[in-house]
Amino acid sequence: MNNHGSILPYSHEIGRIHNEEPHIVTEQLKAGAKLAFIQNGEFKLVVNAEQSIDVRNGFCYMLTSDNHWQLEHRFEANSQIDFVTIDFSRQYFDTFTQLPQQTLEASYQGVTAISMPINACMQSVICQLHTCPLNSCSTPFYRQAKCFELAALLVQQLETKDNRTAFPHTKDALRAKEVAQLICQDLAKSYTSEQLAKLAGFNVRKLNNLFIGLYSCSVADFIRNKKMEKAWELLAIHKLDVTNTSAMVGYSFAHFSTLFHQHFGVPPSHVR
The missing domain is CATH 1.10.10.60 (Homeodomain-like)
Structure with missing residues (x-):
């Protein structure tokens, strides 16, 4: 798992998690927005120890809160997750919460979660984030730019009047x-x-x-x-x-x- 710092009011993480045993990772988060793009693997998110969300391969998730909140990642045994996550501070909260919320997954104590399929443009940027072609000095700037591009693509998709696709559970x-x-x-x-x-x-x-x-x-x-x-x-x-x-x-x-x-x-x- 690779974690990169930022000179901007946001942070991001790009990497792969492999769990041989069932595993839980807990985050204590401040007000703002968390974006998660899952390229491979499935697991559960639990918001404030109450609301469970099934995270699916090929989907992206946007969680927002105007207060402090807790997020648990619950992984099954022998699971491998390829992901990109981006955390935005409170100053970006209004940008994300003013978007249409067509697919509400969870709402608990001020935390909302929205999911949608990762489209082809997002897949391309995620691939570039995982395989950055630049050297170590320029990598942070490249990845910051790509993370904001990825967030812009998510916002653009949410702004589309009808971006919902029925997920077949069959x-x-x-x-x-x-x-x-x-x-x-x-x-x-x-x-x-x-x-x-x-x-x-x-x-x-x-x-x-x-x-x-x-x-x-x-x-x-x-x-x-x-x-x-x-x-x-x-x-x-x-x-x-x-x-x-x-x-x-x-x-x-x-x-x-x-x-x-x-x-x-x-x-x-x-x-x-």
């Missing part, structure tokens, strides 16, 4: 998650939506609707997003060349370069 959703796991197991493979729908026993429309409910994107967009996230990691962290990276995510060199530039706004050669 056996069909579990099968859709199995499809997502299959995709992520080998990103060099190139599946079509039709192939995956047939494997899951759905038609393409139903599988896409399930993916939108679970991951806020279609099957095709999910595949592309995961391939791009992996490509950024291979280039920025493992320092692979563009040719090998494109092969490892199942694209030709030319097609990969075009998609990468469209997704991140920079050509892959600029990341290494």
